Amino acid sequence: MLIDKFERKIDYIRVSVTSRCNFRCLYCMPNTPFEWEPHENILRYEEMFEFLRLAIDEGINKIRLTGGEPLLRKDLDVFVKMLHDYRPDLDLALTTNGYYLKEYAKKLKDAGLKRVNMSLDSLKPEVAAKIAQKDVLNRVIQGLDEALKVGLKVKLNTVVMQGINDTEILDLLEFAKNKGVTIRFIEFMENERAYPGVKRVDSKVILDKIAKKYKFKELPKDNSASRYFETEDGYVFGIIEPHNEDFCKSCNRIRLTAEGYLIPCLFFTESYNIKEALREGNIQKASEILREVVANKPEKNDWQDEEVSTRAFWETGG
Ligand SMILES: Nc1nc2c(ncn2[C@@H]2O[C@H](COP(=O)(O)OP(=O)(O)OP(=O)(O)O)[C@@H](O)[C@H]2O)c(=O)[nH]1
Numbered sequence: 001m002l003i004d005k006f007e008r009k010i011d012y013i014r015v016s017v018t019s020r021c022n023f024r025c026l027y028c029m030p031n032t033p034f035e036w037e038p039h040e041n042i043l044r045y046e047e048m049f050e051f052l053r054l055a056i057d058e059g060i061n062k063i064r065l066t067g068g069e070p071l072l073r074k075d076l077d078v079f080v081k082m083l084h085d086y087r088p089d090l091d092l093a094l095t096t097n098g099y100y101l102k103e104y105a106k107k108l109k110d111a112g113l114k115r116v117n118m119s120l121d122s123l124k125p126e127v128a129a130k131i132a133q134k135d136v137l138n139r140v141i142q143g144l145d146e147a148l149k150v151g152l153k154v155k156l157n158t159v160v161m162q163g164i165n166d167t168e169i170l171d172l173l174e175f176a177k178n179k180g181v182t183i184r185f186i187e188f189m190e191n192e193r194a195y196p197g198v199k200r201v202d203s204k205v206i207l208d209k210i211a212k213k214y215k216f217k218e219l220p221k222d223n224s225a226s227r228y229f230e231t232e233d234g235y236v237f238g239i240i241e242p243h244n245e246d247f248c249k250s251c252n253r254i255r256l257t258a259e260g261y262l263i264p265c266l267f268f269t270e271s272y273n274i275k276e277a278l279r280e281g282n283i284q285k286a287s288e289i290l291r292e293v294v295a296n297k298p299e300k301n302d303w304q305d306e307e308v309s310t311r312a313f314w315e316t317g318g
């Protein structure tokens with residue numbers, strides 16, 4: 001079992017399968033050039049699998065594939081199947097911008113994927129295009145519909161930004177409610193790579209806007225990143241508020257990047273290279289590095305102290 005020095009059980013790993021992305025979201029990578037790591041620097045699926053098998057044997061029971069945009073990496077369904085076959089009861093999920101989901105949802109479901117979390121920041125085509133710097137809304141909604149059609153469980157993620165999409169909170173909530181999926185509103189996490197004009201909306205402001213139309217009660221907190229609420233008519237939505245001082249108390253996760261680095265926390269730049277150990281076939285060394293990463297997880301992020309992170313979300317997988 002993996003326990004950190006604050007007694008938090010680490011049973012969740014987020015795996016970024018590629019840093020590449022076909023969007024340029026204002027809050028994530030607005031100015032990143034389209035030049036990327038050469039292929040030989042990226043872990044092969046077999047190398048990732050070797051490591052994840054070890055992590056599963058140490059107590060990891062939830063794996064989320066993310067990116068960059070994970071659906072840009074070829075044969076993702078093959079990787080999903082490797083993980084599913086090794087441990088069919090894994091909570092095996094994907095976080096995607098949804099652009100290619102229409103094409104891949106069925107393949108992924110058939111390979112053993114259970115859940116998909118999708119980014120949806122606006123229901124207005126021109127606002128969605130401003131945020132992603134690309135005309136995306138139509139395809140994203142088609143991707144959502146296809147994921148539901150093939151039987152994947154879906155959640156929506158919305159990063160709320162002042163003056164950009166903060167007037168759409170109720171519309172987005174009602175869109176999700178009509179589709180029968182949970183939506184989580186995310187506080188923008190201040191990041192050096194983001195567009196400088198992006199300003200966060202605090203969770204309290206988001207909840208106040210929802211309270212103008214709906215009565216809701218908070219559900220008991222588990223170790224998910226989100227707080228969940230239930231409206232009087234039984235709809236569940238969530239809030240992800242990394243600026244809240246309690247946010248990190250339930251942290252149960254570490255991250256693996258496509259380049260082979262393990263990352264103890266989303267805020268900090270600290271990382272541990274496991275690529276060499278994996279390429280040498282040195283599983284003992286990889287296991288030691290895994291334990292070191294868990295041992296060095298910080299107690300909390302510095303967004304709570306109004307600091308700005310320098311770590312790129314698209315490398316870390318969010
Ligand atoms: N600060 C911080 N943000 C996180 C963490 N985990 C997830 N998030 C953010 O929460 C948002 C949604 O994350 P998802 O990729 O949907 O994953 P998840 O919240 O673990 O999903 P579920 O398993 O469905 O609860 C993203 O913006 C992430 O960056 C975390 O450990 N720390």
Ligand SMILES: C[S@@+](CC[C@H](N)C(=O)[O-])C[C@H]1O[C@@H](n2cnc3c(N)ncnc32)[C@H](O)[C@@H]1O
Nearest residue numbers: 027028067068069096097119157188189313318
């Ligand atoms: C880095 S993306 C990778 C997966 C996929 N491309 C997507 O957009 O869903 C993962 C998550 O990070 C979130 N994210 C990126 N930058 C963020 C920021 N500065 N603050 C809050 N969330 C952010 C996105 O909204 C998304 O939910």
Ligand code: SF4
Nearest residue numbers: 021023025028068097
């Ligand atoms: S949030 Fe996801 S879709 Fe948007 S730029 Fe970052 S990696 Fe790409």
Ligand code: SF4
Nearest residue numbers: 248251265266300301
């Ligand atoms: S900010 Fe760091 S410590 Fe806090 S929940 Fe996220 S990964 Fe865990």
